[in-house]
Amino acid sequence: MIYPKSIAVLIEQFQKFPSVGPKSAQRMAFHLLRMPKDEVEKFAVTIIEAKENTKTCEICFNLSSSSPCEICSSTNRDHSTICVVSESKDLIAIEKTNEYRGLYHVLQGLISPMDGIGADDIRIKELLGRLTNEEVKEVILALSPSVEGEATSLYLTKLIKPFGIKVSRIAFGLPVGADLEYADEITIAKAIEGRHEI
Ligand SMILES: [Zn+2]
Structure with a gap:
């Protein structure tokens, strides 16, 4: 199909989204x-502002409006427990359950040799x-039960054990291969409750 160049470029941009x-x-x-022109302008400004006002927490690597983020700097949270997730969207899924009061660590990915992602490419250090x-x-390791999630969990367990810290994995009543973000809140809450030490 042949579009005017400006439209073709716009379509190309949208296609970059997952x-x-x-x-x-x-x-x-x-x-x-x-859309009316003023609405389009508002939309464009919203995108730019979201990008400019979003920071990555220097402690847990969560997306936040401040660094350290609200969770890391909160005195109401349990600072003795760290829940490890691969992406910020998983953190949000767990926060929605209102069941977990500890801290987080966002790895920003999973170990995936097939995609050339090694331990040094994510926030393990x-x-x-x-x-x-x-x-x-x-x-608490809250990584998806995918091949990459399993590999990362095993790798982390080996590294964390020598610290003398308890390592647990959330119980998956979740379908194998499913993304944490798509699980409902009750399933996630149950999974945290039923975590087991490894
Ligand atoms: Zn943080």
């Missing part, structure tokens, strides 16, 4: 073009750095 194919990208582009703090008594 799970957006050519057809969806085209629908979004045309939707945008039908930084996690180990946090474990030298005597306050930390337990690390």
Whole structure:
């Protein structure tokens, strides 16, 4: 299909988003073009502001409006437990359950040799750095039960054990291979409750 260049470029941009194919990208582009000009401008400003006002927490690597983030700097949270997740979206899924009161560590990925992602490419070094703090008594691994999640969990367990810290994995009543973000709140809450030491 032949579009004017400006529309083709817009469709191309939308197609860069996860799970957006050519057809969806085209629908979004045309939707945008039908929107009133002031709404489009507001949308554009919102995108830029979100990018400018979002920081990565220097301690847990969560996305936040401040660094350290609200969770890391909260005195109401249990600083003896760190829950390890692969992405910020998993942290949000766990926070929604209102069941977990500890801290987090966002790895920003999982070990995946197939994709050329090794241990040094994710925030493992930084996690180990946090474990030298005597306050930390337990690390909960909340990584998806995928091949990469399993590999990362095993690797982390080996590294954390010598610190004399309890390591547990959340129980998965979750479907194998499923992403944490798609699980409902009750399933996640139960999974944290039923975690087992490894
Ligand atoms: Zn933080």
